[in-house]
Every structure is written in structure tokens, then in C-alpha cells.
Amino acid sequence: MASILSVRGISKTYAGGHQALGTIDLDVAEGEIFALLGPNGAGKTTLISIICGIVNASSGTVTVDGEDIIKGYRHTRSTIGLVPQEISTDMFERVIDTVALSRGLFGKPRDDAHIEKVLRELSLWDKRFAKVQELSGGMKRRVMIAKALSHEPKLLFLDEPTAGVDVELRRDMWELVRRLRDGGATIILTTHYIEEAEDMADRVGVISGGKLILVEEKTALMKKLGRKSLHVTLSEPLGAIPAGLSSWSLTLADDGHMLDYQFDAHAEDTGVSALLSRLGELGIGYKDLNTEESSLEDIFVDLVHRPAREAAA
Numbered sequence: 001m002a003s004i005l006s007v008r009g010i011s012k013t014y015a016g017g018h019q020a021l022g023t024i025d026l027d028v029a030e031g032e033i034f035a036l037l038g039p040n041g042a043g044k045t046t047l048i049s050i051i052c053g054i055v056n057a058s059s060g061t062v063t064v065d066g067e068d069i070i071k072g073y074r075h076t077r078s079t080i081g082l083v084p085q086e087i088s089t090d091m092f093e094r095v096i097d098t099v100a101l102s103r104g105l106f107g108k109p110r111d112d113a114h115i116e117k118v119l120r121e122l123s124l125w126d127k128r129f130a131k132v133q134e135l136s137g138g139m140k141r142r143v144m145i146a147k148a149l150s151h152e153p154k155l156l157f158l159d160e161p162t163a164g165v166d167v168e169l170r171r172d173m174w175e176l177v178r179r180l181r182d183g184g185a186t187i188i189l190t191t192h193y194i195e196e197a198e199d200m201a202d203r204v205g206v207i208s209g210g211k212l213i214l215v216e217e218k219t220a221l222m223k224k225l226g227r228k229s230l231h232v233t234l235s236e237p238l239g240a241i242p243a244g245l246s247s248w249s250l251t252l253a254d255d256g257h258m259l260d261y262q263f264d265a266h267a268e269d270t271g272v273s274a275l276l277s278r279l280g281e282l283g284i285g286y287k288d289l290n291t292e293e294s295s296l297e298d299i300f301v302d303l304v305h306r307p308a309r310e311a312a313a
């Protein structure tokens, strides 16, 4: 599918000399949900802000829907919707007015039916005549989303959309994201809730220290980097791991009642069957066995911390 977003050689050094982004290259296809993961200060917001035309890049180019974001800014800005991390809107305006005004700012003709649809989808219709300042924090966030959707963007950025929101709003938001995607929109989100990326994203990009260290299909990533753990519940607790088991990398947990073995699920020989027969030979009985796959969170933590570990080694 065609790219709706192409980032080529983008870097950013802020005025104070801080390099927030190294050289970033990224393509996002139309209709994708792309999750950008990274620790605090990794450069996620900087990258989004450059694409949205809020921050100038130090080098590189960005194309949105076939147009350069600088030369073709009118088109690219009206193609993009941004839900920023922070709530920024005129607090004294009524909900319906601030959302309708946002649409006008992007040069789109008035469309009351669309504004009503957006407000209804976000459960804001009943509050349409309330001033923004009278709303709860969660409702204010819904207003920010409504504003971003007011001009029917093809490419929607959600910058940590569910940070600090309640369970209900979070669930509503993910339903909305799915509906938008079904309607053909492309969605790029940053999140600290990795299970959300695991649940929602088609592809995942990991940014760390201003560098995009990995971009991969979510399922392929989990397959490739995923490890499995085997948990062996012992009949009798062990005080220490017996010398006869030194060929496996094992840990004892649960006061010696549980033996854990981490292995690469895709290796030709996982070592599991040899481990189980050795346990038999050593007379170590067990009551139960179960395996567990690593989550995207495990993979992410491993990836982000790997450079530091490698440097220390």
C-alpha cells in the first residue's frame, strides 16, 4: 500500500544545542496503525511535532500524502489531525464552537452533521453547550480528540492519548481508533502502555536516545525476539540449583518451589526435553509445568536497555 508518510533524514538539535533526534527515516502506509514506543525524552513528541509542522527540523524532509510539509503545508496540515499530550484550547468557549472552529481553521467548509457525529462518537453531544473549562479532565481530552477529528484528517497522531485517563475513556478511545482505521484513516500513536500497542498496532517503532532503533511488524517482532519461559513447579523445594543442572540457565523462584527456564522458542533445540529428563535422572519431581511467551513489554525493555548493557560489558 502507498505511503501516506515518508520521513527522510530528519534530525533535530534544539536551540540550546541538545540533539533530540539523530537521523530518522520512516515510512507509514495508508490505513496502518503505527505505535511509536520509547522512554521519556526519547524524541517521540519532537518527531511528531516536526511532521505536524509545529517544530522545524534541523535537516531532512517529510512528505505527507504526497506533498512536502514545507512547500505543501496547506495540504499536509489539513491532512493531519493531532491530539497533543497537553490540553490546549480556549477554555471559555463552548464545546461545539471550539470543535467547529477547528474545522474552519483547516479551511474545510462548515459541516454541522460531521461535527455532530464527532461529538456523539466521543459522548460529548450532551455537553456541547458547556464551556470547556467546566468539563472534567477526561472530558477535556475528549474535546481535544474531537478538535483533531473535526476536519476529517487522513493521518491522525495521538500523542500518549490515554496517559492519565480512566478505564472507560481508554476503552472508548481504542474503539474510536479502530472505527477510524476501518474508515480508512492512518493512525500513529505514542504510548507508554505497551499492552495497548500490543493490542492495537500493526507495526511498532522503538525510539531511544533520538534514534529509531527498530521498526517491525508487531507479530513478526514478537515472533523474532520473543522468548518463552518454562515454569516447573517442584514437588519439594530446592535450596539451590543442583550442579547437575548447570548446562541450563535456570533461576529458582517462589522460595525454591519453582524452577524457571528461559529459552528461545525458535531454536532448533530449546533444551526443554533434555532438562526434563535430567530432572528425572536427578530424582527431582515436579507437580506442574507451564510455558509463557514474552510480551511486547519484555521485548521493549530488553531493546531499550540493551545498548546500555552492551556498553557496560
Ligand SMILES: Nc1ncnc2c1ncn2[C@@H]1O[C@H](COP(=O)(O)OP(=O)(O)OP(=O)(O)O)[C@@H](O)[C@H]1O
Binding pocket: 014, 015, 016, 018, 019, 020, 038, 039, 040, 041, 042, 043, 044, 045, 046, 047
Ligand atoms: N523546546 C525544547 N527545547 C530544548 N529541548 C527540548 C525541547 N523540547 C524537547 N526537548 C528535549 O528533547 C528531548 C526529546 O524530547 P521529546 O519531548 O521529543 O521526548 P518524548 O519521547 O516525547 O518524551 P515523553 O515520553 O516524556 O513525552 C528531551 O531530552 C527533551 O528535554
